[in-house]
Amino acid sequence: MLRYSAKQLLNMALTLFAVSFLVFALNELSPGDVTRKILGPYASQSQVDHLTREMGLDRPALVRYFEYMGKALTGNFGNSIYYRQPVSELMWDRLGNTLLLAAISFAVIVPISVLLGVLAGMRERGWFDRAVSIFSSICASIPEFAMGVFLLAIFVVWLGVLPGTSPLRGDAGWAIWMQFVLPVLVVTFYDAGYLIAMVRSSMVEVMRQPYIRTALLKGNSFRNVVAKHALRNALITPFTVILLQLNYLVSGLVVVETLFAYPGFGRLMLEAALAKDIAVLEAGTLVAVSVTMLTQLFGDLGYMALDPRIRV
Amino acid sequence: MAEILAFEHASIAYDGRAGRQIILNDVDFSIGEGEALGLVGESSCGKSTVALAAMRYLPRGMSVIDGRIRVEGRDIAGLTDRELSRIRGNRIAMVYQDPMSSLNPVMPIGKQLMEVPLLHGETDENAAFRRAVAMLEEVRLPAAAAMMERYPHQLSGGQQQRVVIAMALMAKPALLIMDEPTTGLDVTIEAAILELVRELRAKFGTAILFISHNLGTVARICDRIGVLYAGRMVETGRIGAVFRSPSHPYTRGLLGALPRLSGGGRRGRLRPIEGTIAAADRARPGCAFAPRCSFAARHECEERPILMVELGDGHLARCARLDAVRASAEDDRAAAASAATDGAPIVLRVRKLSKEYKLTGLFGGEKKGVVRAVTDVDLDARAGETLAIVGESGCGKSTLARIVSGLLAGTSGEVKLGETDLAKLEVDDRPPEIRRQIQMVFQNPDSTLNPSHSIAYALSRPLRMLRNLASGDAKTEVSKLLAQVRLPVEVAERMPHQLSGGQRQRVAIARALAGKPKLVVADEPVSALDVSVQAAILNLLGELLEQSRLGLVLISHDLALVRHMADWVAVMYLGRVVEYGPVAQVFSPPFHPYTEALLRAAPTPDPDAAPPTAALEGMMPSPTEIIVGCAFASRCPSRIAEQCDTTPPPVRQFGEHRIACHLELGRQAPAERGGRTEIRSSIS
Amino acid sequence: MTEVSHDLAGGRVGSFRGTDAAAASRGWARKIYDLLTRSPIGTIGAAILLTWTILAVFAPWIAPYSPTKIDPALIADPYPSAQHWLGVDHLGRDILSRLIWGARTVLTVAPTAVLGAVILGTFLGLLAGYRGGIVDAVIMRIGDTLLAFPKIILYLIIIAKFGASAFNIIAVITLSSAPIIARIVRGVTLDIKNRDYVAAARMRGESAFFIMFVEILPNARGPLIVDFFLRLGYTTIAIGVLGFLGVGLPPPDPDWGGMVKEAYGMIFVWPHMTIIPSLAISSLVIGANFLATGLREASLDG
Numbered sequence A: 001m002l003r004y005s006a007k008q009l010l011n012m013a014l015t016l017f018a019v020s021f022l023v024f025a026l027n028e029l030s031p032g033d034v035t036r037k038i039l040g041p042y043a044s045q046s047q048v049d050h051l052t053r054e055m056g057l058d059r060p061a062l063v064r065y066f067e068y069m070g071k072a073l074t075g076n077f078g079n080s081i082y083y084r085q086p087v088s089e090l091m092w093d094r095l096g097n098t099l100l101l102a103a104i105s106f107a108v109i110v111p112i113s114v115l116l117g118v119l120a121g122m123r124e125r126g127w128f129d130r131a132v133s134i135f136s137s138i139c140a141s142i143p144e145f146a147m148g149v150f151l152l153a154i155f156v157v158w159l160g161v162l163p164g165t166s167p168l169r170g171d172a173g174w175a176i177w178m179q180f181v182l183p184v185l186v187v188t189f190y191d192a193g194y195l196i197a198m199v200r201s202s203m204v205e206v207m208r209q210p211y212i213r214t215a216l217l218k219g220n221s222f223r224n225v226v227a228k229h230a231l232r233n234a235l236i237t238p239f240t241v242i243l244l245q246l247n248y249l250v251s252g253l254v255v256v257e258t259l260f261a262y263p264g265f266g267r268l269m270l271e272a273a274l275a276k277d278i279a280v281l282e283a284g285t286l287v288a289v290s291v292t293m294l295t296q297l298f299g300d301l302g303y304m305a306l307d308p309r310i311r312v
Numbered sequence B: 001m002a003e004i005l006a007f008e009h010a011s012i013a014y015d016g017r018a019g020r021q022i023i024l025n026d027v028d029f030s031i032g033e034g035e036a037l038g039l040v041g042e043s044s045c046g047k048s049t050v051a052l053a054a055m056r057y058l059p060r061g062m063s064v065i066d067g068r069i070r071v072e073g074r075d076i077a078g079l080t081d082r083e084l085s086r087i088r089g090n091r092i093a094m095v096y097q098d099p100m101s102s103l104n105p106v107m108p109i110g111k112q113l114m115e116v117p118l119l120h121g122e123t124d125e126n127a128a129f130r131r132a133v134a135m136l137e138e139v140r141l142p143a144a145a146a147m148m149e150r151y152p153h154q155l156s157g158g159q160q161q162r163v164v165i166a167m168a169l170m171a172k173p174a175l176l177i178m179d180e181p182t183t184g185l186d187v188t189i190e191a192a193i194l195e196l197v198r199e200l201r202a203k204f205g206t207a208i209l210f211i212s213h214n215l216g217t218v219a220r221i222c223d224r225i226g227v228l229y230a231g232r233m234v235e236t237g238r239i240g241a242v243f244r245s246p247s248h249p250y251t252r253g254l255l256g257a258l259p260r261l262s263g264g265g266r267r268g269r270l271r272p273i274e275g276t277i278a279a280a281d282r283a284r285p286g287c288a289f290a291p292r293c294s295f296a297a298r299h300e301c302e303e304r305p306i307l308m309v310e311l312g313d314g315h316l317a318r319c320a321r322l323d324a325v326r327a328s329a330e331d332d333r334a335a336a337a338s339a340a341t342d343g344a345p346i347v348l349r350v351r352k353l354s355k356e357y358k359l360t361g362l363f364g365g366e367k368k369g370v371v372r373a374v375t376d377v378d379l380d381a382r383a384g385e386t387l388a389i390v391g392e393s394g395c396g397k398s399t400l401a402r403i404v405s406g407l408l409a410g411t412s413g414e415v416k417l418g419e420t421d422l423a424k425l426e427v428d429d430r431p432p433e434i435r436r437q438i439q440m441v442f443q444n445p446d447s448t449l450n451p452s453h454s455i456a457y458a459l460s461r462p463l464r465m466l467r468n469l470a471s472g473d474a475k476t477e478v479s480k481l482l483a484q485v486r487l488p489v490e491v492a493e494r495m496p497h498q499l500s501g502g503q504r505q506r507v508a509i510a511r512a513l514a515g516k517p518k519l520v521v522a523d524e525p526v527s528a529l530d531v532s533v534q535a536a537i538l539n540l541l542g543e544l545l546e547q548s549r550l551g552l553v554l555i556s557h558d559l560a561l562v563r564h565m566a567d568w569v570a571v572m573y574l575g576r577v578v579e580y581g582p583v584a585q586v587f588s589p590p591f592h593p594y595t596e597a598l599l600r601a602a603p604t605p606d607p608d609a610a611p612p613t614a615a616l617e618g619m620m621p622s623p624t625e626i627i628v629g630c631a632f633a634s635r636c637p638s639r640i641a642e643q644c645d646t647t648p649p650p651v652r653q654f655g656e657h658r659i660a661c662h663l664e665l666g667r668q669a670p671a672e673r674g675g676r677t678e679i680r681s682s683i684s
Numbered sequence C: 001m002t003e004v005s006h007d008l009a010g011g012r013v014g015s016f017r018g019t020d021a022a023a024a025s026r027g028w029a030r031k032i033y034d035l036l037t038r039s040p041i042g043t044i045g046a047a048i049l050l051t052w053t054i055l056a057v058f059a060p061w062i063a064p065y066s067p068t069k070i071d072p073a074l075i076a077d078p079y080p081s082a083q084h085w086l087g088v089d090h091l092g093r094d095i096l097s098r099l100i101w102g103a104r105t106v107l108t109v110a111p112t113a114v115l116g117a118v119i120l121g122t123f124l125g126l127l128a129g130y131r132g133g134i135v136d137a138v139i140m141r142i143g144d145t146l147l148a149f150p151k152i153i154l155y156l157i158i159i160a161k162f163g164a165s166a167f168n169i170i171a172v173i174t175l176s177s178a179p180i181i182a183r184i185v186r187g188v189t190l191d192i193k194n195r196d197y198v199a200a201a202r203m204r205g206e207s208a209f210f211i212m213f214v215e216i217l218p219n220a221r222g223p224l225i226v227d228f229f230l231r232l233g234y235t236t237i238a239i240g241v242l243g244f245l246g247v248g249l250p251p252p253d254p255d256w257g258g259m260v261k262e263a264y265g266m267i268f269v270w271p272h273m274t275i276i277p278s279l280a281i282s283s284l285v286i287g288a289n290f291l292a293t294g295l296r297e298a299s300l301d302g
């Protein structure tokens, strides 16, 4: 197990390395951009050249890459040219907000998905299964922004019981917790739609296995079979997928954050992209990829714990 | 004798999109206390439905439409869910075909066993634990207490089936239903399991409903037998009566189609049952077997339902022309055995062939050992003759076949076709002319043909690739090939899924013949087919062998089939050939101890056969183990302590017959060979 | 009899051969017929997709107005009316016409992108699965690296660098979906390459490419077709999201996500301007997903 984790960590480092290099290389395709961006369109060419030299941008790309990575390892991701502020300060703050939203959503999504998925999958093609399947399929089909529009129209425009924006400030007239309701709801509908389907199909698969028949023909009641024999088996496959939702919840929240003006990590990335603020984008990508790799590692470890057949 | 399970003229139907389909039709039998009834029949005859119906566990869409099923006198249709749970696992328990998938993979075995008493009255966990350990000992599992902690995947197939049997017996049920309990297990393991069942039956007095496609296994366990065909019971009676005077044409057909260990060999024609069972046969008003029956008479057989006719002493058969059938001669085989051929030219010469795989860790890098799949094999295949390679799973026979046919490359040694050495040449590297000369027939009729392409494609591609035929010529040649394997020309336009398993296997044979090969390698060509179909394919292979003088390398686990088909036999164990020679000599003493064990374990459909004695213990060692002495030493009943463990066995030569063993075989008459002590003292 | 209701034989009791082969090699006409009779869900999905496709193909003849014609006079009463069935947007453009033309955009960009991904992914998956070894390791490693990027961030980087255009969107979607398709195809290939009919093809000397494309690929079409429609749905969402975030197709081409974005600020005043395009995009994705579900059910029932 330990050896496996070590291997995975090494693997992770390699991927991170590859990713960072890719992003950096992409940036290199037009090196003049950064200084031009900082100085604006009216600066003279000599001013641009001067700044380029001053920032060390005229040195070979590879040297600058390693320099950048060296600093990045100590938490220094350089400065944002758009926000004119160190990237690290900017990012951790926003990341914190997003993680909060992600954690709440995760805590709502997982139990709902597992419950509905298992209940639906235990009797394949029963009425409850059909209903849940259609419901989850529709949920997964409605883009977050559309779901946001629908919920906003109902709860804010029509009923007026919830706030339409979530800037996480107390001065907007709504309690902070209420500001979380709509964002969490939107994420939940979209993501649970997908997860329910996953859990359901795994459950259906398990219920068809001969050992379920064995358990039933031993004299177990159906409930007992589901709880004691089917459940754990049915969660093995979706487990990794469930954990992988964390990635989506960290970097994929950009739509929800935009919808509700939530000061999160995704919106930071969007703004950086629009402003061509490469330093922020680069740092954000590294963080997001690290999150992906970490969840993958935990996913694998948990998978091994769940399934005694897998031992590395 | 109290009746445990009774089917009273029960009919079961499946209602699906295609309308109603009768699965079981008027099935009537009963099992009394301590009795053992065997149900035999070929695939989709409805035998598994009987088992599920007895537990009231029918797949969705199936229901009992007529008659009744009683358990200990009570009609199970009227039971509540709770009452049903009290019967399941408690009064009736079940053992399944595939033990691995019947056990919960994420629950330790002990927990799964303890569940049974805890569900049926036991309240004390410790008592349940003790009972589980005791039962594991009862089914002869080593280190029973430690076994409780293990997971199913940590056991071998035979051990898993023992666990399933232990689980079934935990509550001391009145009836044990066994649905193909040994299918998929090796013969020596099968023999040990059957032995265990006999013993436990004697000990606990449990009644048994034993479901199998194999007449031999049924003969070993049961008192009575029922033969199912297309959902109807066609014959039933005491084992002895049914086997000695089979009365229904189908029962006769089954017995006649079976190659026998005691038969004459040399491909004497078997009597296949013509045709195949069709879904529509179930719906016939008269006899379902009529389309395949050589006694069928329109007026008597097809117009009204056929009733069971009593033949005395509980022997019943469902046939309208019993007198005609019973009057006809029963066995007309042994007629056309092919003449012995002496000195047939050698087509393929295998010398010192070995195949090793290096095992690498999950991430490459560190070595985890070497698998020796095939070690130092010497064999010859001759034109017009069959070389059979027999052994249990993992013995290396398939690897050997794949090296010969070029799907794998050997590691060292020679495989010579004429003057060319093919041992290290994969098929892609072989010259086209060589490639043409060795072709292969595969085991699984479901995957032998590409489901996306027509039969014409399957046959014309090799014609074009191997014989460079233009598409016009290929077309006429396809018809010829189909005729050669006795298939109508229209088959060319069909897709594989429109053919039956037997037909697909014929196409596969035609495909192998397309390049006019010198040697055909057939890897278990009939093991996935029903007995009645199997016989026709074996006859076909026999004919082709004679007509075209090609050499056949036949890979099989079935000794009776090998006895029937082979001219030469090689017995393999753990990658080595332990015995090799002309078929008659291999099947008569002196034997290699392993061959002897295999022969004893093979189930024969003969109620008078002596019960097998002393089945082999243990399992084949892993091919990664480094073997210094004899590979069979860990299981050999006649092992000579020191010598066999440390010194490779010498090859003893009796003319063309070779045996690799330390025993001084052949020195003594076969009858004396039971007295091992003598032999041992004479050697040591 | 409650526990009987779960389907022991997986609905395959009726057929004597429950092989995937049977399902795979059935003709197209038969498949569609099956779908219509077996899966109402699939039928609904197909109907929705078909409707949008017809609207998209015949947009110039069906759309009542020009999608870009601005008429400020209409903003006084932008709600649905007899002239403008779905009302007009904040610039007085006819929403129905913009939806119909928008369908044209989505239904060009999304299938192109998915098809690109399918072609690239299938090729790489076949190669990786059939060849194995180093080729497999390299292809899968590159795929994993691409997949390690959260998708949305990958879009943002590319768009920040190269700008928003239909071509870039297609390229990004192709790149980010191809590894997933490659994985699916590789899985199927690993399974099929050990089937006996592939061995038979080797025995007669077929080339690796022939085996990959003629022997293996046709048998992978079942999962690929299902995945195509699923992916069509996801891609439609992705295009909508990019439009909504303002990094989608550049205006003035009507684009459903963009329509939502433009009118989003006015949801309190004129909610229909955002709700209607939101419904449009949702319905298209639902159509694709339902069809995929239906196809999968039909192929499982075999």
Ligand code: SF4
Pocket (backbone or CB within 6 Å): B248, B249, B250, B287, B288, B289, B290, B291, B293, B294, B295, B296, B297, B300, B301, B306, B318, B319, B320, B321, B322
């Ligand atoms: S009833 Fe007729 S067709 Fe049926 S088995 Fe007897 S003789 Fe043959």
Ligand code: SF4
Pocket (backbone or CB within 6 Å): B592, B593, B594, B630, B631, B632, B633, B634, B636, B637, B638, B639, B640, B644, B649, B660, B661, B662, B663
């Ligand atoms: S060499 Fe020894 S162990 Fe091997 S088969 Fe002969 S007697 Fe048995």
